[in-house]
Amino acid sequence: MTKIDIINRVAESTGLPKQDADVAVETIISLIKASLSRDEPVILRRFGSFQTRAKNSRIGRNPKTGEEAEITARKVVRFKAGKHFKETVNGQPSSTEES
């Protein structure tokens, strides 16, 4: 599945013109990116949460050459799936709880 498939679904379910559905999906993606870039978590109930995590620098190894190299300190994005998402993926009946 790609972005186009999601856009098509939004257009079909809402009746919005495809062009508007496209802008809507792009906007959702931009809002998530912008929020995380400000270190603000995004919490979407039933789906999950995105937040940034600071990683310390560490010594890594190039798996090809075996050479050691420093991996600099950085910020990474972490997504934690919500309960409903995890349960659905495991084929369990969807819980009615809002998490």
Add this chain to the structure above:
Amino acid sequence: MTKSEMAEKLAEKINVKKQQAEEIINIFSNSVIEALASGDKVEIRGFGSFRVRERAAKEGRNPKTGEKVLVPAKKVPFFKTGKDFREAVDQGD
């Protein structure tokens, strides 16, 4: 940012009611959930990809009683951050 806050911003941007914006966010989320539940993956360029990771069954221990318990195999939704997104977050812009 919560779903409600996202809906407000989305509603303003595309000029729809907040309720419809929330519906669009739900369609977005449900599309991803359903794709992964059916064994598919979701790839969004510049953002990242969602896929399922399989966790093997393992023997765990109840930390309180020390009793051995079998933790069954399970599937875990996993998000891999795309290059643009990763760089934007790391540089804080």
